[in-house]
Amino acid sequence: MSLRMNIHCLKPIRMLLTVGCFALLASVATFAQTPPPPAAAAPAAPTEPTTEQRIADLEAYVNNTARTPNVNSKIPGPGPGHNSWQMVSTALVIFMTLPGLALFYGGLVRRKNVLSVLAQCMGIAGLVSILWWAVGYSLSFSGGNAFIGDLANKFLDGVDAGKTGAGYYWISDIMWAMFQLSFAIITPALILGAIAERMKFSAVLVFVAIWMFVVYFPFAHMVWSTTGFMCGPLNPNATIKAIDFAGGTVVHMTSGWSALVLCIILGPRIGLGKESMAPHSMVLCMVGTGMLWVGWYGFNAGSALGADAIASTAFATTTLAAATAGFVWAMAEWITRGKPSVLGFCSGIVAGLVVITPGAGFVLPTSAVIIGVLAGIVPFLACAYLKKMLGYDDALDTFGVHGVGGTLGAILTGVFADEKANSVVGPLKAGLMGAQLKAVAITIVWSVVATAVIALILKAVMGLRPTEEAERQGLDISEHGEEGYVS
Numbered sequence: 001m002s003l004r005m006n007i008h009c010l011k012p013i014r015m016l017l018t019v020g021c022f023a024l025l026a027s028v029a030t031f032a033q034t035p036p037p038p039a040a041a042a043p044a045a046p047t048e049p050t051t052e053q054r055i056a057d058l059e060a061y062v063n064n065t066a067r068t069p070n071v072n073s074k075i076p077g078p079g080p081g082h083n084s085w086q087m088v089s090t091a092l093v094i095f096m097t098l099p100g101l102a103l104f105y106g107g108l109v110r111r112k113n114v115l116s117v118l119a120q121c122m123g124i125a126g127l128v129s130i131l132w133w134a135v136g137y138s139l140s141f142s143g144g145n146a147f148i149g150d151l152a153n154k155f156l157d158g159v160d161a162g163k164t165g166a167g168y169y170w171i172s173d174i175m176w177a178m179f180q181l182s183f184a185i186i187t188p189a190l191i192l193g194a195i196a197e198r199m200k201f202s203a204v205l206v207f208v209a210i211w212m213f214v215v216y217f218p219f220a221h222m223v224w225s226t227t228g229f230m231c232g233p234l235n236p237n238a239t240i241k242a243i244d245f246a247g248g249t250v251v252h253m254t255s256g257w258s259a260l261v262l263c264i265i266l267g268p269r270i271g272l273g274k275e276s277m278a279p280h281s282m283v284l285c286m287v288g289t290g291m292l293w294v295g296w297y298g299f300n301a302g303s304a305l306g307a308d309a310i311a312s313t314a315f316a317t318t319t320l321a322a323a324t325a326g327f328v329w330a331m332a333e334w335i336t337r338g339k340p341s342v343l344g345f346c347s348g349i350v351a352g353l354v355v356i357t358p359g360a361g362f363v364l365p366t367s368a369v370i371i372g373v374l375a376g377i378v379p380f381l382a383c384a385y386l387k388k389m390l391g392y393d394d395a396l397d398t399f400g401v402h403g404v405g406g407t408l409g410a411i412l413t414g415v416f417a418d419e420k421a422n423s424v425v426g427p428l429k430a431g432l433m434g435a436q437l438k439a440v441a442i443t444i445v446w447s448v449v450a451t452a453v454i455a456l457i458l459k460a461v462m463g464l465r466p467t468e469e470a471e472r473q474g475l476d477i478s479e480h481g482e483e484g485y486v487s
Contacts, residue, residue: 049072058075092296093179098122099288100291101189105192105396107283107286108193108343109395115480119201121192135154136184140184183220198266201479211450245357248410256403267393286346293349296357313364316368318353325352328376351405357406358406358409364420382404386400
């Protein structure tokens with residue numbers, strides 16, 4: 001009886017367990033059949049460009065013009081052909097300084113000072129490169145105001161190899177920065193010609209470091225930045241709508257006029273007019289001239305920012321102006337002095353290159369020949385007669401060639417610029433001559449005043465010249481402990 005009762009009492013428990021098991025199994029089955037929550041939606045794939053849009057991109061690349069706006073390009077980065085020309089051009093401009101300018105100037109000094117010139121060129125190349133990386137590029141080409149950029153691109157932040165547009169449509173942003181670095185290197189190096197054989201190496205480096213901030217970076221921004229005060233082609237709100245294709249104001253006028261002021265403050269070389277100061281090697285000078293001429297194709301044709309028709313125009317005008325000026329300068333010497341010298345040919349070639357620089361991509365070939373004739377006459381007169389008349393010791397004629405030549409070129413660009421050579425000229429032509437004269441005046445005043453202030457401060461603080469004994473011994477030994485020639 002008790003056993004039956006116990007079994008009877010267990011029946012409800014078994015029923016509950018059975019129902020519970022079925023409920024558990026049903027829950028598991030239901031959970032297994034429930035779909036998981038939906039995953040986050042993947043971002044929509046970029047819209048594929050149409051065939052017509054892809055063809056338009058290719059046409060833009062070939063013509064070196066802007067891509068079709070608001071289209072996902074299949075070639076969003078640099079264009080290989082245009083970018084490779086920019087690389088070559090950058091290398092050519094660096095080649096202008098090292099070894100071109102170094103040998104050109106090195107051959108023109110006395111043998112006891114040849115290494116000092118080479119050291120100054122190399123020192124400037126290193127110093128300016130560091131400044132450019134740190135803040136120079138940013139101050140020259142990032143936003144800012146009409147006179148100077150900001151620090152948005154300090155340490156080259158945001159300047160990427162795979163991006164385009166900082167310089168032009170199809171060249172890498174980093175190559176644009178390096179191309180402009182090559183200009184920044186050679187500009188202060190040009191000043192060395194005026195102060196050769198008599199300025200301390202330490203003073204040269206400190207002067208250049210300050211000068212870059214006070215003169216070069218502001219002028220690169222004013223003339224070539226999209227917000228620049230004097231950038232007619234790129235800034236529709238520019239106060240002065242001047243044009244400068246490759247550096248008539250930015251490079252040659254700033255360096256040339258600064259060189260004049262600096263050499264006057266330094267004073268003449270010891271023994272000037274009493275001792276022979278003839279070039280120690282016209283062979284080196286001529287080799288350097290040839291390197292400058294070749295490198296100048298990067299300077300001028302490279303400023304087209306692509307391998308296009310404007311680059312071809314700049315290449316042709318550069319060639320014609322340099323060849324014509326070299327010939328005319330030597331002929332002027334033959335007429336006035338009885339003999340055409342190798343130095344005359346070299347000086348004329350460089351003068352032609354300088355004078356054509358601001359207009360290289362804006363003028364036609366016939367105009368380049370006329371410019372070459374004037375480049376062979378006006379700087380020759382400045383070097384042969386003006387220097388003696390005023391009595392300043394511009395040792396290697398930096399002012400006569402770059403100061404006078406750069407000024408002449410900026411003015412002649414206003415005369416000969418032609419929209420047949422470059423469509424940019426068309427909208428600016430009406431007031432161009434006045435704009436060029438204003439740009440010239442500002443460049444002269446700014447360069448002269450800034451250089452005078454910098455030089456006078458450094459003269460008072462650290463001194464500009466070596467001792468008389470060191471200068472007579474030669475800067476190679478006294479400044480660098482080496483000799484260029486060991487007999």
